[in-house]
Amino acid sequence: MQIHVVQANQSLTGIAQAYGTTVTNIVEANELPNPNRLVIGQALVIPIVGRFYWVQPGDSLFSISRRFGISYQQLASVNRISPNSPLAAGTRLYIPQQPKRAGEFNAYVEPRGTTVAPALEASAREAAPYLTYLAPFSFQALRNGQLKEPLLGNFPTIAANNNNVLMMVITNQENDQFSDELGRILLNDQAIQNTFLNNIVSTAKKYGFRDIHFDFEYLRPADREAYNAFLRKAKARFSQEGWLLSTALAPKTSAGQKGKWYEAHDYRAHGEIVDFVVIMTYEWGYSGGPAMAVSPIGPVRKVLEYAITEMPSNKIMMGQNLYGYDWTLPFVQGSVARAVSPQSAIQLAADNNVAILYDTNAQAPHFNYTDAQGRQHEVWFEDARSIQAKFDLVKELNIRGVSYWKLGLAFPQNWLLISANFNVTKR
Numbered sequence: 001m002q003i004h005v006v007q008a009n010q011s012l013t014g015i016a017q018a019y020g021t022t023v024t025n026i027v028e029a030n031e032l033p034n035p036n037r038l039v040i041g042q043a044l045v046i047p048i049v050g051r052f053y054w055v056q057p058g059d060s061l062f063s064i065s066r067r068f069g070i071s072y073q074q075l076a077s078v079n080r081i082s083p084n085s086p087l088a089a090g091t092r093l094y095i096p097q098q099p100k101r102a103g104e105f106n107a108y109v110e111p112r113g114t115t116v117a118p119a120l121e122a123s124a125r126e127a128a129p130y131l132t133y134l135a136p137f138s139f140q141a142l143r144n145g146q147l148k149e150p151l152l153g154n155f156p157t158i159a160a161n162n163n164n165v166l167m168m169v170i171t172n173q174e175n176d177q178f179s180d181e182l183g184r185i186l187l188n189d190q191a192i193q194n195t196f197l198n199n200i201v202s203t204a205k206k207y208g209f210r211d212i213h214f215d216f217e218y219l220r221p222a223d224r225e226a227y228n229a230f231l232r233k234a235k236a237r238f239s240q241e242g243w244l245l246s247t248a249l250a251p252k253t254s255a256g257q258k259g260k261w262y263e264a265h266d267y268r269a270h271g272e273i274v275d276f277v278v279i280m281t282y283e284w285g286y287s288g289g290p291a292m293a294v295s296p297i298g299p300v301r302k303v304l305e306y307a308i309t310e311m312p313s314n315k316i317m318m319g320q321n322l323y324g325y326d327w328t329l330p331f332v333q334g335s336v337a338r339a340v341s342p343q344s345a346i347q348l349a350a351d352n353n354v355a356i357l358y359d360t361n362a363q364a365p366h367f368n369y370t371d372a373q374g375r376q377h378e379v380w381f382e383d384a385r386s387i388q389a390k391f392d393l394v395k396e397l398n399i400r401g402v403s404y405w406k407l408g409l410a411f412p413q414n415w416l417l418i419s420a421n422f423n424v425t426k427r
Contacts, residue, residue, distance in 0.1 A: 001420035002046035003384045005358075006038045019046045031412040033343050034350040041356030042346055043365070043383040045413045055091040068095045103394065103422035104401035106133035106167065106278065106317060109155065109408065116153030123407045124155060128162035130418045132425050133211060135167035137406070139203070140174070143185050145195030147203055156207050163426040165244070168209035170200065171216070178218040180260070187219070187226040197237055204243065210427070212238050213278075215248035219264035228269040235273055244275040251281050251303040251319075255310070271311020278403040279307055282321040287337045291327040291378040295320065296362035297389050304397055316399040320390060323409045324381025329368075341409035345381035356383075363389040384413040391421045401425075 004015060012023045012035060027035050029047040053064060061083060065072035076083035079093050087093075107127050111120060128134060136155050140148040147170070159166040172183040186196055200212060212234065219227060235245050247270050250261045257263070270277050281300040285292035300318070307316050324345050325337035340348065345365075349356050352369035359366060366380045394402060401422075404414075418424065 001416065002048055002051040003388060004044045004046050005385070006040055006042045006044065008040055010038065012038065015044065015046070019048055019052065021046060021048055029412070029416060031343065031410065033347040037350045039346060039349045039354075039356050041358065041365070041367075042349070043356075043385050043413070045384050045416050047416065050097045051095050053093045053095055055087045055089055055093065057089045059087055059089075061085075061087060064093065069098055070095065100421060100423050101395060102425050103418075104132040104276075104317065104425045105130060105418060105422075106135055106401070106403040107131055107322075108135045108137045108169065108404065108406045110137040110406050111151035111153065114151075116151045116155075117408075120408050121154050121158065123410075124158050126412075127404075127407055127415060128158050128164055130415045130424055131162065131164050132401070132427060133167045133403075134159040134162075134164040135169050135213060135403075138169040138171040138173065138215065140171055141182060141186055141196060143182060143192070145186070145192040145199060147196075147199050149203070152207065160208065165210045165427050166208055167211045167213045167246070168200070168204050168207075169213045169215055172219070178216075180218050180220045180223075183216055183219040183227075183264075184223055187223050187230050193230065193233075197234060200234075201237065201241065204241070209243070211244040211246055211275075213246045213248065216264075217248070217250070218260050221260070221263035224264040224266055227264055228266055228273065231270065231273045245273070246276045246278065247274050248278045248280060248319075251279055251299075253302050253306045267307060267310035271315055274315070276315045276317055276400055277307075277311070278317045278319055279303060280319040280405075282319050282405065285325060285380055287325055287339065288335075290331040291325070291329070291337070291380060293359065293362035293364035293366070293380050294324060294382075295390075296359075296364060297386075297393065298361065300390070301393060304393065304399065308397060308399070313398045314400050316397075317401050317403040318390065318394060318399060320387075320402050320404050321382065322404050322406060322411050322414065324379060326377055326379045329376040329378055339409070340379065340381060341411060342382050342413070343410040345379055348379065358385060382411065382414075384417060387414050387417050388421075391417060395421070 016023045025047050030044055061072045065075045073083055109124050136150050238245050249265045252262050281303050282295040284299055285294040323339050326340050327337040349367050354367050354369045356365050356367050364386045365383045368378050
């Protein structure tokens with residue numbers, strides 16, 4: 001699989017010819033929102049086996065081979081050149097497809113309103129072949145230990161048809177806000193806790209859930225040990241049913257990190273108790289904050305590098321956003337940015353005739369434009385380059401896989417790149 005960044009005056013015809021493929025293949029692979037109006041800086045996934053590399057000044061066969069994890073002898077043989085010959089800048093080399101490692105992938109899906117939108121179910125069907133888990137969000141715990149069910153629609157059937165583990169996401173939300181008081185009751189009142197666990201078991205059996213996933217956020221710091229004890233109790237109960245147990249964790253960089261989002265999340269204990277964790281490595285750039293990358297790779301790396309000091313790397317799933325934001329400038333505290341899909345961000349750049357830039361430090365694409373009312377905007381989103389950078393990090397740190405928040409925002413390149421990089425584990 002090749003990632004190509006559109007340059008000035010390039011056309012799909014010329015790009016297709018350069019890679020020995022067709023315009024139709026490129027359009028279909030990327031579900032291009034702008035096939036007749038490419039944007040300078042737009043990243044395209046070229047659906048070919050392996051990839052091409054153009055030699056840069058200072059490159060050698062040895063340095064290129066190390067970069068792509070292939071022996072220099074094999075690289076020379078594939079390209080029918082002498083392993084001892086110097087390389088001229090601009091020479092095109094073919095890099096064969098390398099062996100893929102196994103990986104697990106989860107995606108949350110959050111129905112809203114009174115019925116599940118057909119488009120949301122269609123998004124789940126598109127993603128499901130590339131997923132290990134499908135996670136409807138969310139069952140909300142009640143103060144008496146009962147559960148408020150989410151809209152499930154056809155998600156259980158979609159999961160079953162694609163060998164996805166149906167993940168039962170349970171939150172301490174009241175009126176769609178995380179409640180530390182609800183958390184306190186569930187974690188400390190043993191009678192209510194037993195009722196809560198009984199209701200989880202009966203509901204999971206009813207719908208066919210095989211992973212129970214606690215997303216308990218903004219708990220009181222004082223409930224840290226109570227949460228750990230609850231998870232041990234839950235693990236023993238769910239293991240009797242043959243189910244997995246997982247949790248969602250705030251993105252910490254140290255054990256003693258302060259703040260209500262962090263203190264009750266004990267990385268070491270969760271790593272010992274549960275089967276895997278989803279670390280929410282996104283929202284550095286968020287709807288209520290100033291414009292910046294949603295999941296810049298530097299902060300993401302710091303969180304994951306800390307996490308692997310506290311728990312086995314094969315228990316860690318990196319959280320990844322499937323969305324970006326469009327901020328109106330100048331940023332005013334209290335204003336809210338508009339969420340955009342990667343596809344709609346590209347169309348927005350095309351409509352406003354602006355180039356897409358790429359921040360190599362954050363490993364994220366962005367652009368600015370002026371709307372019809374003369375207001376300035378800044379957009380940060382995800383593309384093939386930013387996702388590939390995250391996949392490279394997953395492989396480097398040898399972590400379990402990736403968990404996406406959330407389905408319903410079009411990003412076809414992501415699913416193609418999963419197939420190019422990993423053999424998706426099905427359970």
